[in-house]
Amino acid sequence: MNRIIKYIINEGLPITFIVFYCVGLVLYFSPSTHDLFILITPYTLVLVSAAVFSHHKEWNLKTTIVLASIFISSILIEIIGVATGKLFGVYTYGQGLGIKIVDVPVIIGLNWVFLTYASNGIISKYTSNNSLIIVGAGVLMVLYDILLEKAAPLIDMWMFSNNEPPVNNYIAWFILALLFNWVIQKFKIKTNNRPARWLFFIQFSFFIILVIHHIYIQK
Template sequence: MKLWIGLAALVLAEIGYPLTEGRARAALVVVTVCLGFLLSIAHAAATRGPRAAGLLALVTAGGGFAVEAAGRATGYPFGDYDYTGALGPRLLGVPLVIPLAWTWMAWPAWVAAARLTSRPVARIAVAAVGLAAWDLFLDPQMVSQGYWLWRTTTPALPGVDGIPLTNYLGWLAVALALMALLRLALGDDPARPGADAPMYAMYLWTYTSSILAHGIFLGLPASAAWGAAGMGLVAIPLAVRLWRR
């Protein structure tokens, strides 16, 4: 029940995003990411134990920070970018909230992949696509608000200016590495359909709400379409599987 209450709080925070602007919107982004991080960690602890939750944080938040710091300093693997000061305190130029976002969506992607396949390599691949495709929504939304910016912006996806293709390819490469490390850390970690329901709901909510927000409220129709297609590679089969069950 507590996990569902946490998910409800996350949903309310995300609903508030289009209703705010300026500093209030940036603060709400930080709150939303923290809620998502805590919800994923709490679910991992409740269903897999405290050790699994700690390993999840180490792999995804720790790994996410390392990659972000390296990416900002060197331009690899995402491209040449930098953060503004809008998202709060930074370490090595990376807002402290950013690594938490990797954990937030990595865990539901990992859990959703287990519902779709039991083969280890396939699960790593599906989970990586599920995580990386989220950035088809995330980057256009955050760049449009000036939370970070790209110095080199081409080539880009049609209709989504300001973000190079290298960013999405970098996300996929990093997501593959993180999911492979999660597999090593957590082992087989089979699906738990009943216990994992809050994570299925969070993943599907993120997918559908992002399409709606980008397409209607944020004026980002191209990223709505690209995100719908990319994240839909995991979200739609997951929804179908759950519906059939």
């Protein structure tokens, strides 16, 4: 019985994520529920993020301040980016991420927090070297963004003026990823969170399926 309980605790959430995103694919691909998928996307992102962070092992004031700082600063940077077009290129947010502040969805801050936290946890699993963790997590976040930029317009998250993000978008992403991961390492925030690592790769796989469907099947 103890073994079963331990298995459910360790494996239950990742399996739930897989089922959750498979249902999402069904909703996305079905014409009758496609709009529903767009509508509930921000709420599902909050839900899965809450599930992930409920498994964080050391919640304290320091962790809260660090993650809140990444959340707030990323939103402010996005606001500047949207308003000026100088940081990431010229782009606008759609309705797929919910409530906005100055044309920027609030949930985008949560996305930056999750990606920083999860990518840091993935690289930290294989090395304890601070520099390698910071750079490795930064590279991982840029790879994620390269795919996400293809999927985002499909689910009404955001769109660039020329339908393709400029090179400086990825440069800005990498610089911010390095900065945020440096903060995580500087303040020794523990990111050893198995559900976070699983969710990162499940989302990555989800976006791959959307992009492949769009390129090779829908067209």
